[in-house]
Amino acid sequence: MATTESIQAAYIDYVLTEGHEPKSVYLFAKNNDMTEEEFYRFFGSFEAVEQNVWAEFARKTVTEVKSQDIWAQYSSREKALSFFYSFFELLKSSRSFAIYSYRKHARGLAAPRVLDNLKTIFESFADEILRDGLETGELTDRKFFSSRYKDALWIQFGFVLKFWVGDNSAAFEKTDEAIEKGVNVTFDLFQRSPIDNLLDYGKFLAKNGGFKEKMGF
Structure with missing residues (x-):
């Protein structure tokens, strides 16, 4: 059967x-x-078969990382890194198929349609860990932008996947480096920066008499 x-x-x-x-x-x-x-x-269709295979990679990864004893103690950044490392470790066992499918459906800068189901799972996972980060204050809640954090994380995932497909380094160590640098840079952008401090200062002055009064002009 x-x-x-x-x-x-x-x-x-x-x-x-x-x-x-x-x-x-x-x-x-x-x-x-x-x-x-x-x-x-x-x-x-056959494309639906491939979409489900990719989705299974994501489902297995989410299940695996969440089963870790230390999972609840991870920051949002650490949870993202854990997903990325685990996903590409899992993908090693199916590298030939992954490369075949990815290259067959590749369409320039946009993510291949064969990843659509995987993307749904990834975004649900990303929403969860990013929401946790916003609630704990690890990540900065920026009006209009916070809801787009998951899009930035998806773009980073697409970049690493494309990098992995072309990675010829031993044990794909270059991909591990790309994950570390890429995810960390992305989360650095999600956290508070000098620009946020400057904007907050500007709002404070605007609400409390403006620049001219405070500077004696």
Whole structure:
């Protein structure tokens, strides 16, 4: 009997062996002892199969990092780093498929559509850890911008994924470096900066008589 897992496994084996997706659902189903109806019971297309594989990478990563005993003690920054490191560690075991799928669907600067389901999971996770950071004061709550923090984190994820696909370093150590530097820079932007202090000072002066009065002009 066909299952989500068996279809995904058969599909991955086919594309890595043949270098392209099956010519039709009919032929794929026939070669794997199932009917078209069974295939469509789980997936609407081959692209949907790939989308689910990517989504599973994200689901497994979220489950894994949240199961860590120290998870509740992590800052938002540490939770993001833990997700990134764990995700790309998990991806190593499926590197051939990940590269095949990513490159097949690549479309310039925009994230490939095959990552749509993964993005939904990632953004839900990012919303959670960023909200925690805002509540604890680790991150700065900026009007109009705080709600966009997850977008910046997604852009950073897309950058690291693209970097990893082209990384030829031993044990992908360059990717680990890219994660460390990229995530830290992103979170530095989320935290309070001299610009925030300057803006707050300007608001204070505006509410309390303005610049001219305070400076004696």
